[in-house]
Amino acid sequence: MIAVSFTQLKVSTIVNISAYITGMLCIVAVSGHIHFFYLLLLLAMMALSAFLEFKKVFIPRWLLTVVSFAVVVYFLLHVGRQDLIAQVMEALFVLMGIKFLEQKQVRDFMQIYALALFVLAGLGLLTLSMTFVLYLLVFFFLLSLSLVFLTFYSQDPQLELTNHTIRKMIVKCLWIPLLAIPLSTVMFVILPRTHYPILTFLNRPDKAKTGFTDNVRLGQVSDIQEDESILFRANMERVDDDSLYWRGITLDFFDGSSWKSTGRRIFSNTGGKSLKGRPVSQTIYLEPYQNSYVFALDKPVFIDLRRTRKNEDLTFTMPGFIDRRIRYNAMSMISRVIPEDISNKQSYLQLPADLSPRVISLAAGLAAGGGKEGTLRNIYNHLHSSRYRYSLTGLPVTKNPLEYFLFESRSGNCEYFASAMAVMLRINGIPSRIVGGYRGGYYNEIGRYYLVPQKNAHVWVEAHITGQGWVRFDPTPASSDLFANPGKGIFLRLQLFFDTINYYWYGIVLTYNLERQVSIARNLMAELKKPSIAFSFKKWGALRYFGLFVLALALIVIAKIIMDSLRSREERIMNDFLKRLKDAGYEKDRSQGLEEFLSGIADEDLRRSAFKFVRKFEKIYYRDRRFTADDLKKLKELVKALDSA
Amino acid sequence: MICMDHKGVAIGIDTDKIRHITQSLSSYLQGKEKPLGLSLVSFFSRGHLLIEDLPGLGKTTLAIGIAKSLGLTFGRIQCTSDLLPTDITGLSIYNKTTSEFDFHPGPIFNNIVLCDEINRATPKTQSALLEAMEEKQVTIEGKTYKLPKLFCVIATQNPAEQFGTFPLPESQLDRFMMKISIGYPSREAEKEILKIGSKREDIYLIEPVVNQDEVSRIQEEISYSVYVSDKILEYTLSIIQKTRTSEYLSAGLSTRGALTIINTAKTNAFFHERNFVIPEDIKDLVEYTIPHRVIFKEEYENLNKREIVKSIVDTVHAPL
Numbered sequence: 001m002i003a004v005s006f007t008q009l010k011v012s013t014i015v016n017i018s019a020y021i022t023g024m025l026c027i028v029a030v031s032g033h034i035h036f037f038y039l040l041l042l043l044a045m046m047a048l049s050a051f052l053e054f055k056k057v058f059i060p061r062w063l064l065t066v067v068s069f070a071v072v073v074y075f076l077l078h079v080g081r082q083d084l085i086a087q088v089m090e091a092l093f094v095l096m097g098i099k100f101l102e103q104k105q106v107r108d109f110m111q112i113y114a115l116a117l118f119v120l121a122g123l124g125l126l127t128l129s130m131t132f133v134l135y136l137l138v139f140f141f142l143l144s145l146s147l148v149f150l151t152f153y154s155q156d157p158q159l160e161l162t163n164h165t166i167r168k169m170i171v172k173c174l175w176i177p178l179l180a181i182p183l184s185t186v187m188f189v190i191l192p193r194t195h196y197p198i199l200t201f202l203n204r205p206d207k208a209k210t211g212f213t214d215n216v217r218l219g220q221v222s223d224i225q226e227d228e229s230i231l232f233r234a235n236m237e238r239v240d241d242d243s244l245y246w247r248g249i250t251l252d253f254f255d256g257s258s259w260k261s262t263g264r265r266i267f268s269n270t271g272g273k274s275l276k277g278r279p280v281s282q283t284i285y286l287e288p289y290q291n292s293y294v295f296a297l298d299k300p301v302f303i304d305l306r307r308t309r310k311n312e313d314l315t316f317t318m319p320g321f322i323d324r325r326i327r328y329n330a331m332s333m334i335s336r337v338i339p340e341d342i343s344n345k346q347s348y349l350q351l352p353a354d355l356s357p358r359v360i361s362l363a364a365g366l367a368a369g370g371g372k373e374g375t376l377r378n379i380y381n382h383l384h385s386s387r388y389r390y391s392l393t394g395l396p397v398t399k400n401p402l403e404y405f406l407f408e409s410r411s412g413n414c415e416y417f418a419s420a421m422a423v424m425l426r427i428n429g430i431p432s433r434i435v436g437g438y439r440g441g442y443y444n445e446i447g448r449y450y451l452v453p454q455k456n457a458h459v460w461v462e463a464h465i466t467g468q469g470w471v472r473f474d475p476t477p478a479s480s481d482l483f484a485n486p487g488k489g490i491f492l493r494l495q496l497f498f499d500t501i502n503y504y505w506y507g508i509v510l511t512y513n514l515e516r517q518v519s520i521a522r523n524l525m526a527e528l529k530k531p532s533i534a535f536s537f538k539k540w541g542a543l544r545y546f547g548l549f550v551l552a553l554a555l556i557v558i559a560k561i562i563m564d565s566l567r568s569r570e571e572r573i574m575n576d577f578l579k580r581l582k583d584a585g586y587e588k589d590r591s592q593g594l595e596e597f598l599s600g601i602a603d604e605d606l607r608r609s610a611f612k613f614v615r616k617f618e619k620i621y622y623r624d625r626r627f628t629a630d631d632l633k634k635l636k637e638l639v640k641a642l643d644s645a
Numbered sequence: 646m647i648c649m650d651h652k653g654v655a656i657g658i659d660t661d662k663i664r665h666i667t668q669s670l671s672s673y674l675q676g677k678e679k680p681l682g683l684s685l686v687s688f689f690s691r692g693h694l695l696i697e698d699l700p701g702l703g704k705t706t707l708a709i710g711i712a713k714s715l716g717l718t719f720g721r722i723q724c725t726s727d728l729l730p731t732d733i734t735g736l737s738i739y740n741k742t743t744s745e746f747d748f749h750p751g752p753i754f755n756n757i758v759l760c761d762e763i764n765r766a767t768p769k770t771q772s773a774l775l776e777a778m779e780e781k782q783v784t785i786e787g788k789t790y791k792l793p794k795l796f797c798v799i800a801t802q803n804p805a806e807q808f809g810t811f812p813l814p815e816s817q818l819d820r821f822m823m824k825i826s827i828g829y830p831s832r833e834a835e836k837e838i839l840k841i842g843s844k845r846e847d848i849y850l851i852e853p854v855v856n857q858d859e860v861s862r863i864q865e866e867i868s869y870s871v872y873v874s875d876k877i878l879e880y881t882l883s884i885i886q887k888t889r890t891s892e893y894l895s896a897g898l899s900t901r902g903a904l905t906i907i908n909t910a911k912t913n914a915f916f917h918e919r920n921f922v923i924p925e926d927i928k929d930l931v932e933y934t935i936p937h938r939v940i941f942k943e944e945y946e947n948l949n950k951r952e953i954v955k956s957i958v959d960t961v962h963a964p965l
Contacts, residue, residue, distance in 0.1 A: 574965060590962040593924035621965065622874045622921045 009166060011152045011159040016053070016104070018146040019112050020046060022139065023100065026093070026119045029135040033126050034086050038093045045097030058103040068098050089122045106154045113143055137177065144176040145169075212457045214249055214291055216259040216415045216434060218401035226392065227454035229287075231438070232295060233503055235449040236282040241440065243334045245298035245460065245472065246452060248437035250313040254423060256352035257401055259434050264317075267310040275299055277335030285327050285503070292318045295437060295452075296330035298472065299338055304329040313433075314338060338462075339469040348431030348464060351423065356403040359420075363427035372430055376463055376473075379424045383417055383475040390414075390477045414439075414476040418459040421475040431464040435472070447500040570617070570627045570635075577613060577639045581606075584642075594618065606642065613638035660918045662863065663689075666854050670710045673848050676834030677703060680827045683933055684711055684799070686916065688757075689864055690908040692822025693778050693798040695763075695937065699805060702827045705759060708799045709848050712757040715860050716853030717795060720755030722774075724766035726809065730773035734783040735790075748785065753777055756795045756857070763800040764810040774798070775817045795860055815896075815940060822905050823930070824937040871911040872921040876964040880924055881906050883961045884931070888939055893953050896940040905934050924963045931958045 023046050027039050052058060075091040096115040102108050120139055124132055148169060152159055161169075212231070234246075251259035280297055294308055294316040303316045305328035310316055342348065366382055368374030391411040396404035402423060405416040418434050425432040439458035441450035460474040564572070578588055584606060588597045594614045601607040617635060620627055627635075666685065671678055680696070684707060687694040696704050705721075712719035722733055735751030752758060753774070760774060777783050781792045800821065802813070818824070830838070855863075881903060889897030898906075910926040917926070932951040935958075941950060 589959075591959045593928060593963045594965060595923060595925050596928065618923055619921065622877065622923050623872050624874045624876075 008160040008162055010157075011149055011161055012157045014161070014166065015109060015146060015149050015153050018142055018149065019100070019104070019109055020050070022113060022116050022142050022146075023096065025135060025139060025142070026096070026116050029132075030089060030093075030119060030123050030126075033123065034089050034093070038090045042093045042097045042100075046100050049100040052101070059101055061102060064098050064102050068095055071095060071098070085122050085125050089119055092119050092122070106150055109146065109150055109153075113146065117143075140177040140180070141174060145173040148173055212248055212289065212291060212293070212436065212438070212454075214261065214293070214436075216251060216419065216436065216459055218257050218396075218405075218415060218419060229454050230451055230499070231289060231454050232284050232286040232452050233447075233449050233499075234282045234284045234297070234441070234452065235447070235503075236280060236297075237448075238443050239280060239297070239334060243298070244440045244450070245435075245458075245474075246295045246438035246441075247298045247300055247315060247435060248293040248295050249315055249435070250462070251434040251436060251459075252348055253350060254352060254419070254426075256354060257399070259419065259422075262347070264315070265312045267312050267314070275301060275333040275335055275338065277333035280332050280334055282330045282332065283327065284330055285325065286322060287325055288321075288323050290321060292321055294318060294322070294326075294328065297332040297334065298435075298437070299335050300330055300332045302331040336472045337469050341469070342431060342464055345431050345464075348433055349426050349429065351426050355423070355427075356400055358403055358407060359423065360427055362406060363424035366424065367428050372428070373465065375428045376425065376430060376465070379421055379428070380473055380475055383421055384477065388412070388417065388477070390417075414459050417476040418461050418474075421461045421473065422463075425461070425463050433462050433470075434459050435462050439474075442496070444496050444500055444503075446497065447503050449503060451496075451499060568627075569632055570621065573632060573635050573639060574617065577610075577617075577642070580639065580642050581610065609638070609641050609644075613642070660915065662855055662859065663916055666714050669851065669854055670714055673710055673851070674703060674707060675837050676830035677707060677827060680707060680825055681710075682916070683823060683825045683930075686909055686912045686930070687823045688715075688797050689860075689867055689915070690822060690905075690912040691797075691864060692905065692908070693800070693820065695818070695821040695824040696799065696801045696827060697804050697824060698801065698826045698828070700803060702829065704799075704801045704827060705761070706845060706848060707827070708757060708759040709845075710851065711799075713848060713851040714854050715756075716856045717756035717860070718793075719757050719759070720752035721759045721761065722752050723761045724763050724770070726765060726767055726811075728766050728770050730770050731785070733770065733774050734777065734785055737786055746786075748788070748790070750790070753783065754790075754792060756793050756797065758796075758798045760798055760800040762803055764802040764812055766811065768811050768814075771811065771813065771817065774800075775820050778820055795857060795864075815938075818937045819899060819901055821937065822909065823933040825933050867912050867915045868908075870920055871914050873907060873911065874921065874964075877910070877922045877924065877927070878907070880961065880964050881910075881927060884927070884958055887957050887961055888935065888954075891957050893942060893945045893957070894939045895942050898935065898938055902935065902938040905938075906931070909934055928958060931955065 023042060027042055031039055071091060071094050075087065078087070092115050096112060096119070099108055099112050099115065104112075116139060120132075120136055123135070152161075232246075249261060250264075251261050253260045253262045277299070279301075282297060284296065286295065294303055294305065296303055296316065299314055300316065301314075303310070305316075305318075305326065307319055308316045308328075309319075363379070366375065366378040368378050387410060388405075389411040390413065392413055394409065395401075395412055395416075396409050398404045401416070402420055405412045406420055422432040422434055436457075436459045438452050438456045439460075440456050441452040443450055458476070460472060460476070462470040462472055464470050581588070581601075584603070586597070586601050588594075594617070595611075598607055598610050598614055601610065613635060616631075616638060619625075620631055663685070667678070667681060670681055674681055684694055688711060696707075698704060708721075709719055711717075722728070731751065733751050733753050735749050735754065737746035737748045739745075740747045763771065763774070766774070773783075777792060778796075778798050781796055783790050783792065802810075829835075884906070885898045885903050887897075888894055891897065906927055907922075909930050910922045913926040913930060914920070914922045919926075932954055935954045936950040939954070941948075941953070945953060
């Protein structure tokens with residue numbers, strides 16, 4: 001016979017050992033990354049904890065809670081932008097040490113593991129070394145093991161397990177991380193690394209909608225749908241509606257029906273002349289869309305976004321499609337003019353060979369004797385008059401759309417107006433190009449930003465005037481809804497309000513701008529540190545919001561009062577009675593009758609006085625009699641008498 | 646406590662009598678207060694009682710005691726497989742002198758009829774008895790004979806012996822208002838019995854506490870003056886609904902079962918010196934009024950049926 005000697009271990013011992021190993025793991029893992037003092041501190045606290053546990057002496061929980069709280073407050077007050085992660089980890093170390101000192105219950109063990117997890121996560125931000133993965137694996141294993149043992153521990157801390165069982169459990173627990181790793185590889189490694197969001201291909205739009213394109217085609221579609229979805233939001237001060245042109249692209253080659261962009265060169269400040277105008281800085285949140293142009297208010301000078309290219313024509317492009325929401329700062333000069341001399345004048349005078357003679361003759365007829373500026377004005381005035389109508393429907397579908405637009409239908413969208421003007425300018429020898437982008441936008445007063453929807457896509461013309469440079473002309477008749485705030489109806493206003501919330505969510509949470517979050521926290525703290533917080537209701541607006549708040553509060557109170565009065569008076573007395581007994585430690589089950597409930601009360605006096613109430617109550621209640629004012633008064637007295645019992 | 650009902654009759658006097666009956670009987674029925682109380686509830690609710698217990702625990706003593714203390718007549722039928730319906734109901738015998746058939750009433754023509762080991766009787770006899778219980782009359786050779794106004798059958802059956810028995814069908818079990826068991830007496834009570842010996846003889850000498858008229862009056866009193874609120878009716882309906890939808894039961898309570906619940910609750914309220922019913926009156930009795938009326942699913946047949954019923958009732962919210 002084989003003699004098997006089983007040694008037994010208490011489950012509490014295993015749980016403790018596992019926690020101490022986790023603590024040691026943290027110390028080893030982050031050594032070198034945070035101040036040496038904190039490593040020693042945690043080690044000392046762990047040693048003290050082990051000693052106290054051995055001696056069965058425990059520091060009162062409230063004291064440790066106060067200390068933890070003080071540590072957190074101290075940390076928050078001293079948090080700085082430099083070395084933030086290390087500071088957080090130091091705080092976590094102190095908190096972990098305090099947790100070790102407590103008389104550990106299941107939740108304390110859980111907290112230790114949670115803190116360790118945070119420490120390791122912080123380490124992941126500090127180091128790229130392979131050892132981090134090793135630490136993480138060890139921790140993962142320890143965690144799954146402890147969770148299993150903690151489950152036993154929570155049932156019975158005195159439970160004893162044989163070595164054999166423990167060994168078996170440890171082996172089984174090893175499987176948990178081993179099985180979890182392949183799954184997490186899929187979740188965390190592959191998914192975020194795909195170039196495109198995997199599932200968004202399902203809703204790629206391919207309808208003819210208003211929106212931005214990198215070429216302008218005429219004569220292809222007869223109707224255009226207006227697309228209300230928002231393309232970008234620009235956080236900035238409010239500017240004049242007339243200057244709300246958002247520049248995206250310039251187009252210089254016309255083949256008779258469509259405009260294309262040729263050979264865009266990278267910006268080089270050879271022109272030597274700088275833009276004049278009012279500088280406006282914007283923070284733009286651009287939604288993903290099917291192109292690579294980055295928008296900013298007309299004439300953008302600078303866009304603070306990695307990998308963007310500034311082109312000679314003051315447009316900005318990204319290397320690929322903008323496939324996720326991006327945020328960037330842009331600086332623009334509000335001006336109609338780009339003071340620039342052009343060297344390749346010919347490319348801006350290009351015209352298709354088969355241009356309609358009617359168009360040429362019309363353009364020639366508009367030439368003024370007084371020079372190029374007069375011609376320009378004539379052409380502009382010709383188009384920008386009641387002769388032509390703005391329309392998104394009934395657009396010409398022909399081979400020669402420009403001629404049809406100018407002489408037959410006389411109605412079209414901005415593409416027709418701009419094309420016609422640019423072509424006629426070129427016929428008269430004035431260099432011109434089409435600029436594509438967006439026009440107008442709703443200004444959201446609450447969030448202080450412009451909302452620019454897809455339907456505001458627009459093209460206009462830039463004509464080059466010798467001596468001045470590129471000057472913006474917009475021959476399209478203004479349609480007022482492009483930039484007016486639609487906020488007349490309550491529904492639209494509500495929409496704007498929700499958009500504001502959305503905007504802040506993107507700005508603060510989703511784009512995860514740590515700097516911004518820290519600055520908000522700091523501002524908040526600075527406010528708290530001020531000796532007094534002065535609210536000023538100088539603005540009628542603030543007062544109105546306050547009024548609304550009070551009104552809402554009042555409504556809630558009234559609703560509560562009505563609800564209360566709907567419940568009968570005797571019910572209220574009964575609730576009062578039951579509440580008093582509940583306070584005394586006796587809670588009635590819904591299925592219990594009153595007397596049945598009272599018979600379970602151990603306190604003789606309490607039971608007797610409770611019975612007095614119940615007898616009186618039942619006599620009226622179960623005889624379906626009405627509770628008279630006198631009855632209610634007596635019952636109330638009996639309920640009160642409970643307190644003295 | 647004296648409560649006035651709508652007729653202006655004080656029910657306190659009658660409740661005193663009930664207490665008196667209980668007290669006088671309990672000296673003869675040591676340790677059987679609970680079954681005695683239940684039997685009285687059943688009797689005053691004008692129902693019949695089924696006692697399921699082992700022999701020798703005092704079923705007969707209980708029945709005789711009730712009959713004697715209430716001043717009622719007592720009849721006894723010992724059921725066997727060769728018992729005929731006429732052995733219960735009685736029969737007509739030819740009288741030479743009058744040249745006519747004289748009717749000789751059977752033991753059923755008593756106020757309290759003890760029917761021992763009812764499951765030993767053949768189904769034919771059982772149904773004759775049960776019909777009499779329900780209709781309160783017997784028909785013999787085309788002639789209908791009314792049973793006494795106060796009429797209560799106390800049937801017993803032995804749960805242990807199953808051989809050669811005819812278990813009562815569910816539909817007939819429903820006719821018994823309550824099914825109770827007496828159980829073993831406590832150690833002290835049993836010691837007392839051993840010391841003094843059985844009091845079976847003495848019990849025949851009990852002086853009636855009330856007479857038949859008074860018993861009838863108390864029964865009327867209970868029917869008419871104990872108030873049942875709509876809240877209680879709703880509560881009862883909820884209980885019935887629960888039994889009908891319970892996962893443990895394949896058949897729930899019948900309407901007769903619901904009536905029983907209300908009637909016994911009224912009596913129970915009266916016994917507690919109240920002239921209105923509270924939920925406890927119902928809850929106290931559910932384990933005696935419900936289990937034999939419902940059909941348990943096969944897989945739960947062997948569990949404690951009273952506990953199951955209690956657990957079902959405990960899911961019903963009390964009116965307050």
